Amino acid sequence: MVHIPPYEVAHDHDHLYVDTWSGVQVITIGIDPHKSSHTAVAVDTAGHQLAQRRFVVNAGTVRQLMRWCERWPERRFAVEGAKGLGRSLAQQLASAGEQVADVPSTLSARARLLATGGNRKPDAADALHVALFRHDLRTVEPEDQSTILRLLTERHADLVNERIRIINRLHAVLRDLLPGGAPTRLSAEKAATLMKGIHPATAADCCRCDLARDLLADLRRVDRQVRDNEAQMRDALAAARTALTVLPGLGTVLAAKLLGHVGDVTGFPTVDLFVSYTSTAPLDASSGKNTRHRLNTGGNRALDCVLHIIAVCQIRDGGRGQDYYLRKIAEGKTPAEARRALKRRLSNVVYRTLKRDHRTAIAAAA
The missing domain is CATH 1.10.287 (Helix Hairpins)
Structure with a gap:
């Protein structure tokens, strides 16, 4: 999330809104991507629309977009669906050193509904709502x-x-x-x-x-x-250069799948966020005097599947994973509950391993 400090807004001769707190005008360029065209809308820190343009998708789209943005040296991009239709554009911008945020399509649709009371979605309006987001959104990193x-x-x-x-x-x-x-x-x-x-x-x-x-x-x-x-x-x-492959029950395919879906582990500041993303944290479903938890069906189901396979292999093959599973059974948990508890514990182990890999990579590069 890019923090915008309190500021006062004043007009200059070009009718731009200047952040007088820092003296620098930061422009957000929201982009609504489609297969055949991309619509871009530039807004200032006060949320005023400065310009908009539609770009036909071809080999020179990014070059044309960058020429259009040259008037705003201090800029950032917000691309709707940077993992979907906007992937190619977002990756090209990130590789060029631009700051790019991924705005999920569900969030922009919700903003459009709240702003207009309807679900009509002209491209320019979509791009404007994408640009107005100031939430803690995922920063797009170049593919690695x-x-x-x-x-x-x-x-x-x-x-x-x-x-x-x-x-x-x-x-x-x-x-x-x-x-x-x-x-x-x-x-x-x-x-x-x-x-x-x-x-x-x-x-x-x-x-x-x-x-x-x-x-x-x-x-x-x-x-x-x-x-x-x-x-x-x-x-x-x-x-x-990962140490994940030494984890019992984790072979080549599962390790590759896990790393491929997690990506940059620094995107998860805490283990709780990581566990929530892997769907291994059970949800509280208590009611009245009944205390119970249910399976979390959100998050990344592919990662949940990987951790499930690791848990099953460890329960079958013996070792610390099986010992933990049997201890939960002895505490009165059902086999499914004990297996979910093991998956939660494995999420912690995977997170710590990936964090350690990241620190090792930084030390090696220094």
Whole structure:
């Protein structure tokens, strides 16, 4: 959050509003991004609109925007949906050294509704409401190693889903070619061995054999892509220099997914904010004399899934995680409650590890 101290507003000859407290005019440029155009509105510290312009999205959009903003040397940008449609623009501005804030679309929609009493959204009005935000919003940082890890884990998830689809289809074809069908844990090697013993007797079975060979080739291709993807993740994790990989139950894919979704840990000043973001802090659902808590379904569900898998692995494999889980069971908690308590504890461990990684990186760079 950029703190704006108390100020007095005065007109100058260019009809701009000057912050006489510091003597510097700070302009906020709100941007409403779309696929084909971006609408920018510049406002001063008093919230008065100074100018607006619509930019067609092309290779020169950012260059045109920066030329338009040259009249305001002291400026900052507020981009609606910097993780969505505004990602490309926000990243280009951040990489150019500009100060960029991410204004969630839900917040700008709420401001528009409160300001106008309706939900009409002309682009200029959207950009104006984006620029007027003075809340503690996330600062957009240039993409780094965490972005690479997130892209790789998303690709890994796509490949795994494709592999499951291919295996399911191969199972269906082999079911009609083999008595009893194929085993449940089917791999490319097992499928190839089974197919060697198939002798089609009809034209339809010949067609099924051809389909099975095509599916087997697809399965082998996807297996190669999964291996290559995991090798890329290992290299990216090594470049990230994280100590997370020594945590029991946390392998290459889960560590990459965790780092990719957390990003810059300095965006979480306290462990409570981090735990809330990971959805591992249960919500108070007490009523009257009944004291109870319920599952937090907000936050980042991908991170919650990662911590759930780590907790399940630690409970299964033994060690300090299992000891903590059994201690909670002995205290009278249900297995689900004990598992959630372990996830909450793991969130603390992950946060401290990421903070320690950050301090180590700063010391190494100094």
